[in-house]
Amino acid sequence: xxxxxxxxxxxxxxxxxxxxxxxxxxxxxxxxxxxxxxxxxxxxxxxxxxxxxxxxxxxxxxxxxxxxxxxxxxxxxxxxxxxxxxxxxxxxxxxxxxxxxxxxxxxxxxxxxxxxxxxxxxxxxxxxxxxxxxxxxxxxxxxxxxxxxxxxxxxxxxxxxxxxxxxxxxxxxxxxxxxxxxxxxxxxxxxxxxxxxxxxxxxxxxxxxxxxxxxxxxxxxxxxxxxxxxxxxxxxxxxxxxxxxxxxxxxxxxxxxxxxxxxxxxxxxxxxxxxxxxxxxxxxxxxxxxxxxxxxxxxxxxxxxxxxxxxx
Amino acid sequence: xxxxxxxxxxxxxxxxxxxxxxxxxxxxxxxxxxxxxxxxxxxxxxxxxxxxxxxxxxxxxxxxxxxxxxxxxxxxxxxxxxxxxxxxxxxxxxxxxxxxxxxxxxxxxxxxxxxxxxxxxxxxxxxxxxxxxxxxxxxxxxxxxxxxxxxxxxxxxxxxxxxxxxxxxxxxxxxxxxxxxxxxxxxxxxxxxxxxxxxxxxxxxxxxxxxxxxxxxxxxxxxxxxxxxxxxxxxxxxxxxxxxxxxxxxxxxxxxxxxxxxxxxxxxxxxxxxxxxxxxxxxxxxxxxxxxxxxxxxxxxxxxxxxxxxxx
Numbered sequence: 364x365x366x367x368x369x370x371x372x373x374x375x376x377x378x379x380x381x382x383x384x385x386x387x388x389x390x391x392x393x394x395x396x397x398x399x400x401x402x403x404x405x406x407x408x409x410x411x412x413x414x415x416x417x418x419x420x421x422x423x424x425x426x427x428x429x430x431x432x433x434x435x436x437x438x439x440x441x442x443x444x445x446x447x448x449x450x451x452x453x454x455x456x457x458x459x460x461x462x463x464x465x466x467x468x469x470x471x472x473x474x475x476x477x478x479x480x481x482x483x484x485x486x487x488x489x490x491x492x493x494x495x496x497x498x499x500x501x502x503x504x505x506x507x508x509x510x511x512x513x514x515x516x517x518x519x520x521x522x523x524x525x526x527x528x529x530x531x532x533x534x535x536x537x538x539x540x541x542x543x544x545x546x547x548x549x550x551x552x553x554x555x556x557x558x559x560x561x562x563x564x565x566x567x568x569x570x571x572x573x574x575x576x577x578x579x580x581x582x583x584x585x586x587x588x589x590x591x592x593x594x595x596x597x598x599x600x601x602x603x604x605x606x607x608x609x610x611x612x613x614x615x616x617x618x619x620x621x622x623x624x625x626x627x628x629x630x631x632x633x634x635x636x637x638x639x640x641x642x643x644x645x646x647x648x649x650x651x652x653x654x655x656x657x658x659x660x661x662x663x664x665x666x667x668x669x670x671x672x673x674x675x
Numbered sequence: 676x677x678x679x680x681x682x683x684x685x686x687x688x689x690x691x692x693x694x695x696x697x698x699x700x701x702x703x704x705x706x707x708x709x710x711x712x713x714x715x716x717x718x719x720x721x722x723x724x725x726x727x728x729x730x731x732x733x734x735x736x737x738x739x740x741x742x743x744x745x746x747x748x749x750x751x752x753x754x755x756x757x758x759x760x761x762x763x764x765x766x767x768x769x770x771x772x773x774x775x776x777x778x779x780x781x782x783x784x785x786x787x788x789x790x791x792x793x794x795x796x797x798x799x800x801x802x803x804x805x806x807x808x809x810x811x812x813x814x815x816x817x818x819x820x821x822x823x824x825x826x827x828x829x830x831x832x833x834x835x836x837x838x839x840x841x842x843x844x845x846x847x848x849x850x851x852x853x854x855x856x857x858x859x860x861x862x863x864x865x866x867x868x869x870x871x872x873x874x875x876x877x878x879x880x881x882x883x884x885x886x887x888x889x890x891x892x893x894x895x896x897x898x899x900x901x902x903x904x905x906x907x908x909x910x911x912x913x914x915x916x917x918x919x920x921x922x923x924x925x926x927x928x929x930x931x932x933x934x935x936x937x938x939x940x941x942x943x944x945x946x947x948x949x950x951x952x953x954x955x956x957x958x959x960x961x962x963x964x965x966x967x968x969x970x971x972x973x974x975x976x977x978x979x980x981x982x983x984x985x986x987x
Contacts, residue, residue, distance in 0.1 A: 423735040472807050483793035
C-alpha cells in the first residue's frame with residue numbers, strides 16, 4: 364500500500380533551500396500571470412531515494428533529462444515562460460548542447476600576456492551563436508526559472524509549492540511532468556544514520572511505495588490547469604493500457620507514453636478517448652530534428668484548445 | 676559471502692565498447708612506458724548497480740567525482756601522464772571548473788551576420804585562460820586518456836584491462852583508486868528483463884556482495900605498482916581501523932581515509948605502520964587551495980621513494 368500523500372509531507376522535512384525556492388516561484392508566477400503569459404512547468408530528470416541519512420548510497424532512476432531540457436527550449440520558442448524544475452546535474456536547456464570537453468575544444472586561447480583573449484573558433488560559431496542568442500533572450504527577459512531537486516522528497520515539496528503558485532494562472536498553466544519520479548522510497552524513520560556496513564552481508568532495503576501526487580495535483584492544487592504526464596515502459600504490450608488506466612484514475616488531460624528503447628524517435632499521445640503515435644521519419648532524424656520539437660507543437664495545440672474551451 | 680572475482684567475470688559480459696577501450700589503453704601505456712613516463716591511473720565517480728536488464732532503475736553511490744577530477748590536474752602538473760577512468764557524467768579535469776550555465780554566461784555574442792563572433796568576456800578570461808592552457812597542453816601532448824564507465828560491471832572489466840596494460844610499467848605505475856565502487860550488485864541471472872512493476876507492492880531487491888578487486892589487483896595484475904585506495908566513512912570511530920584492516924588484507928601501500936562530512940578539507944593517510952592527517956587551514960581554504968593539491972604532492976613523494984627502493 365502506498366502511503367497517503369498528506370502523511371508523506373508530515374513525515375519528511377522540506378529541503379533546506381525550500382523557502383528561497385518558494386519565494387522565487389511565487390515572484391515568477393505573479394509577474395507572468397499579471398502580463399497574461401502562458402506558463403509551462405516542466406519537471407525533468409530522475410529522483411533519488413537515499414538509503415542512509417548521511418547519504419552515501421541511493422536508488423536512482425534512469426533519466427538524463429534530455430526530454431525535459433529539449434522541451435523547455437521549444438516551449439520558450441512557442442512564447443511560453445518556463446519553470447524548469449530539474450534534477451541537479453541532469454541536462455539543462457541550451458547548455459545541454461555543449462557538455463564537457465566539447466566546450467573547451469571550441470575555444471581558442473590568444474595568449475598575449477595582460478591582453479590575452481579567448482574566442483570561439485569560427486567553425487563552432489555557426490552552431491553556438493543561435494543557441495546562445497536564444498539563451499540570452501530567455502535569461503535576460505526573465506522568461507525561465509531554474510529550480511533543482513535531488514531526492515524524491517525534495518521533488519514532492521517543490522512540486523506542491525509550484526502548484527500553489529500556478530493555481531491563480533488557471534488554464535494558462537501547463538504542467539509537463541517529464542521527471543522520472545521514483546515509485547518507492549525508504550521512510551525517514553526506517554533509514555539508518557550511517558553508511559550501511561557491508562561486513563554483515565548485503566544490506567536489506569525496506570522500500571515503501573510513494574503516494575501518487577497526480578491525484579491531489581489534478582483535484583486540489585491546480586484543478587484548472589492543463590496537465591500532461593509521461594509514462595515510460597520497456598514492454599510495448601503494456602504501454603497504452605497503462606496510460607489509459609492513469610487517465611481514468613487521475614482525470615488529467617494527456618499521457619505521453621514511450622518505450623525506453625525507442626523514446627528518441629517515437630511516442631504515443633493518449634487521451635481518454637483517443638491515442639495517436641508521433642514518430643520521426645528517417646529524413647527528419649538525419650536533418651537533426653528532435654522529437655521534442657514535434658511533441659511540444661502538439662501539446663501547445665491541445666493546450667490552446669483547452670484554454671479556448673475554458674473561456675467560452 | 677562475496678562471489679569470487681573470477682566468477683564475476685565469467686558471469687558478466689564486458690561492455691559493448693570494451694575492445695575499443697582496451698586498444699586505447701594499450702597504445703597509451705606502451706607509448707608512455709617507452710618514453711619512461713610515470714603513469715597514474717585515476718578512477719573517479721560512483722558506479723551503478725542496475726536493477727533491471729533494460730535499465731530504468733539502479734542503485735548508485737554518492738560521488739560527484741571531484742576528488743578524482745581535481746587530482747588528475749595535479750598529477751599532470753607533477754609530470755605524470757594520466758589515465759582518467761571516470762563515471763560518465765561525473766566531473767572531469769579542467770571542465771569541472773565551468774559546468775552548466777557558468778559557461779554560457781562567460782560568453783559574449785557579437786552579432787554581425789556572417790561575421791558573427793563569440794568571445795569570452797574580459798573578466799572571465801583571467802580565470803579561464805590558465806585552465807584552458809593546461810587543458811590544451813595535456814590534450815595536444817596526448818598526456819591524458821579518458822575512459823568512462825557507468826555500471827559496476829563496466830568498471831570491473833575496464834579496471835582489469837587497464838592493469839594488464841600497466842603491468843609492464845612496473846613501479847612507475849601508480850593506481851589512485853578514488854572511484855566509489857558499489858559494495859553489492861544484482862547477479863545477471865537474477866535480474867528481471869523489464870521494468871519492475873509497482874502494482875504488486877514495492878520490489879524486493881536481492882543484493883550480493885561484489886568481490887574485492889584489490890586482492891587480485893595487488894597480487895596478480897600489477898604486483899610492482901604503487902597502489903593507493905580510498906575509504907569513505909560517515910563514522911569517525913571506524914575510519915583508521917577500517918583503513919588499516921584493508922592494508923593488512925590486500926597488502927597495498929596506502930589508504931587515504933576520509934569522512935563524508937569533512938572530506939573537502941581533511942583526509943588521513945594510513946600506511947601499514949603509520950597514519951597522519953592532512954588538512955587545509957582556514958587561510959588555505961580562503962585562498963582557493965584545494966586539498967587534492969596537497970594530497971597529490973604527498974602521494975608523489977611516497978611514489979618517488981617507492982620507485983627508488985625498487986631500483987636499489
